[in-house]
Amino acid sequence: MQRTTMDLWVGVFVITGIIALMILSLKVGNLNVYNPAQSYVITGNFENIGGLKIRAPVKSAGVVVGRVTNIQFSTETYDAVVTMSMDGQFEFPKDTFASILTSGLLGEQYIGLAAGGDEAKFKEGDKIMKTNSAMVLEELIGRFLFNKAAEDDSF
Numbered sequence: 001m002q003r004t005t006m007d008l009w010v011g012v013f014v015i016t017g018i019i020a021l022m023i024l025s026l027k028v029g030n031l032n033v034y035n036p037a038q039s040y041v042i043t044g045n046f047e048n049i050g051g052l053k054i055r056a057p058v059k060s061a062g063v064v065v066g067r068v069t070n071i072q073f074s075t076e077t078y079d080a081v082v083t084m085s086m087d088g089q090f091e092f093p094k095d096t097f098a099s100i101l102t103s104g105l106l107g108e109q110y111i112g113l114a115a116g117g118d119e120a121k122f123k124e125g126d127k128i129m130k131t132n133s134a135m136v137l138e139e140l141i142g143r144f145l146f147n148k149a150a151e152d153d154s155f
Contacts, residue, residue: 038088040124041069044098044111049080050134052100052109058084060113065090068111084111086122093118094126100134109134 049071058066066086074081086092095116102109122128 039066039085040088040122041083041085042122042126042128043081043083044128044131045074045077046080046082046100046131046133048133048136049082049100050102050109050136052082052111052134056108056110058086058111058113060090060092060115065092065113082111091121094120094122095130096122096128097130097132098128099132102135 052068052071054068054071056068057064058068066084068082069085070083072081072083073079092113093116095118097114097116099112099114100109101112116130
């Protein structure tokens with residue numbers, strides 16, 4: 001009797017551990033089992049996306065309002081076309097500004113939206129016209145060193 005009770009508790013513990021590991025893997029992988037029924041898709045062109053990945057969050061004021069669903073290279077404009085699936089409960093004006101930002105110093109990259117003041121809202125298939133590319137750390141260091149070298153030559 002006592003052995004079967006112990007086996008039952010061990011089984012419950014193991015199943016709880018497996019469920020916890022599944023939830024943790026979904027969180028780490030930026031996957032979400034919740035998929036809003038009402039969503040709309042918008043796109044934006046960026047000159048440089050840095051390390052932006054598919055399923056990266058789209059945030060506004062720190063709140064996740066969508067996810068990156070696709071990243072392609074445009075052979076016509078020679079830039080990256082980022083497709084975003086936005087939660088239908090969040091409507092943004094057409095003059096919204098999209099920037100690729102980094103969470104922390106070396107954290108994940110995400111798209112940050114700064115809402116504008118236009119009365120017209122984005123609809124399915126619309127394109128964000130105002131975008132700001134990712135800041136690449138190597139490029140910033142190169143500019144800093146080049147400017148320092150130019151200052152030293154002037155003396």
